[in-house]
Amino acid sequence: MRNLIPIIIALLIVSCANEKQHDLTVKGTIKDLKKGTVYLQKVEDSTLINVDSMTITGQKEFILHSDLESPEVFYLHLNKTNEDSDRKIVFFADKGTTEIHTTLKDFAFNAEIKGSSQQEKLEEYLKMMERFNDKNLDLIKTEYDAKAVNDSTLIEENQKAFENLLKSKYLYTVNFAVTNNDSELAPYLALTEIYDAQIKWLDTINNALTPKIKNSKYGRELESFINKRKNEQ
Known part of the structure; x- marks a missing residue:
């Protein structure tokens, strides 16, 4: 029995070593x-x-x-x-x-x-996006009411409000990404939330990224995406 103990221990060590991490x-x-x-x-x-x-x-x-x-x-x-x-x-x-x-x-x-810390930051960002979405719903209702009474002045004002809200959302995203330039969330937001924004805004995020984030999956994808859009212009 004593002779078997070292063998059993050796087998356990090998088993643990082979277990996929x-x-x-x-x-x-x-x-x-x-x-x-x-x-x-x-x-x-x-x-x-x-x-x-x-x-x-x-x-x-x-x-x-x-x-x-x-x-x-x-x-x-x-x-x-x-x-x-x-x-x-x-x-x-x-x-x-x-x-x-x-x-x-x-x-x-x-x-x-x-x-992850990235998840915590994502939840922080999404909470703010809920506020933008609520304002967007209010504008949709205003637009519907304005069209119902054919109020051209209100329709025009509401359209400007839509544009300003979109710009505010994009600027908030840019600022949020730059502030969190040491997180993989920054290039991810650029690629998913404001991919159709002006290239200068995407460049602002890209240029602010730390070397580690630039070399991450989303950092490399953002660099490639910006270069593609520039070549298409």
């Missing part, structure tokens, strides 16, 4: 979900791909994994059995563990996400 682990719970499949997804070459999945059959917790070169956006997608569903939670992940806790009924809206 994952860059990213996403775990959490979906309250009230009894059966379905959760997918971990990301965008690769402009295509949304599945990187991992897990079938839920009564267990409380899901665990998913992915390789990760640099912090980037992932999607947690729920495909509930016997239901045509397109439920996705968007989150910014970094190496390590991200926890997501949500409910079946309000899968995307009730999600509590704990993980």
